[in-house]
Amino acid sequence: xxxxxxxxxxxxxxxxxxxxxxxxxxxxxxxxxxxxxxxxxxxxxxxxxxxxxxxxxxx
Numbered sequence: 674x675x676x677x678x679x680x681x682x683x684x685x686x687x688x689x690x691x692x693x694x695x696x697x698x699x700x701x702x703x704x705x706x707x708x709x710x711x712x713x714x715x716x717x718x719x720x721x722x723x724x725x726x727x728x729x730x731x732x
Contacts, residue, residue, distance in 0.1 A: 720728055
């Protein structure tokens with residue numbers, strides 16, 4: 674019984690967080706959300722085959 678109230682409280686807290694984040698950006702829809710900011714760090718750089726061992730730190 675006590676554990677049920679714990680999960681209910683966690684659910685209400687998470688819902689409050691997401692509603693609050695949505696209201697912060699209500700007037701400015703162009704701002705980046707949580708998922709958009711995490712995908713910006715996906716900058717990948719290709720390596721030439723000759724330099725792979727330097728990148729991995731092996732001889």
